[in-house]
Amino acid sequence: MSDVIVVEGLHDEIKIKSVYPDAFCVITNGSEISEDTLKYIKKLSLTHGIIIFTDPDSPGERIRNEVLKVVPNAKNAFIHKRNAISSNKKKVGIEHVSKELIKEALDPIYNKEVVSKGNITNSDLYDLGLNGENESRIYRDKISDILNIGKPNNKSFLKRINQIGLSLDELKELLCQVKSEQKQK
Numbered sequence: 001m002s003d004v005i006v007v008e009g010l011h012d013e014i015k016i017k018s019v020y021p022d023a024f025c026v027i028t029n030g031s032e033i034s035e036d037t038l039k040y041i042k043k044l045s046l047t048h049g050i051i052i053f054t055d056p057d058s059p060g061e062r063i064r065n066e067v068l069k070v071v072p073n074a075k076n077a078f079i080h081k082r083n084a085i086s087s088n089k090k091k092v093g094i095e096h097v098s099k100e101l102i103k104e105a106l107d108p109i110y111n112k113e114v115v116s117k118g119n120i121t122n123s124d125l126y127d128l129g130l131n132g133e134n135e136s137r138i139y140r141d142k143i144s145d146i147l148n149i150g151k152p153n154n155k156s157f158l159k160r161i162n163q164i165g166l167s168l169d170e171l172k173e174l175l176c177q178v179k180s181e182q183k184q185k
Contacts, residue, residue, distance in 0.1 A: 003049040003075070003111050006041060006067055008060065011095035016053070019102045020110065024048070031059030033066050042070040050074040051109060055093045056081040061150060068156075076160065077105045078150050105148075118162035120171060125158060128175055142178040143171070 005025045007013050013025040026044070028037055041050060050071045054060035056079050068074055079097050086096045094102070125131040130140055131154050140157050144150060149160040161171065 003051050003109075004041070004044050005051045005053050005077075005106070005110075006063075006074075007094060008054055008063060009093070009095070012053075012055075012093060015095045015097065015099075015102065016106075019099050020106070028054075028063050028067075031062055033063050038066060038070050041067055045071040045074070049111070051077055051106070053077040053079075053094060053106065056084050056150070057092045064150065065156075075109045076150065076163075077109060078148050079105050080145070080148055118165050118167065120158065120162055120166065120168055122154075122158060124168055124171070125154065128172065130154075130157075130171075130175065138182075139175060139178055142181075143174045146174060146178075 002024060005016055005023055006028060007016060007025050008028050008030055010027060013023075013027055016023050016025055026037070026041055044050065050067070050073075052064045052067050052074050054063045064076065079094065079101060081092060083101050084092050084094060084097050086093070097105075122131065125136075130136050130143075136154070140154065141151055144152060144157060144160075147161070147164065147166070149157075149164065152160055
């Protein structure tokens, strides 16, 4: 069973195929992903793994969330926004990412089974102030940036840190680092 890589546009698919020539990509045609495309992805998920590899911007995150609604066990690949900016600095997209960074993002999960490896709970997030506090979102966003896991809401943050196998001690360490950087500003 091979993975299907969900991307936003034709140029993203071309970039992926420059690294993985036999890749099976589904193009969402931008941020307005259609119901038909979502149904197609859901149907493919019955026989293939699904990897969501959308642009590191708001429309990309919106597409990711729409796909996750129909395929909650989809794998996620991420690129930092700073690495996906066009040479003229006007556009953001997977198509502008180097082949090396594409491999770095996809190699750990492409055609591999990804299971939840961590055991961090929502209670742990509350105890650490990563949920339920005024600055929880700020801290989650900063940790997410360090881990290169997008900008997820609380529920997705928990799922993603467990998927990458982050330990509670590692999370505490990252939170201390983020809080320390925050105080220096």
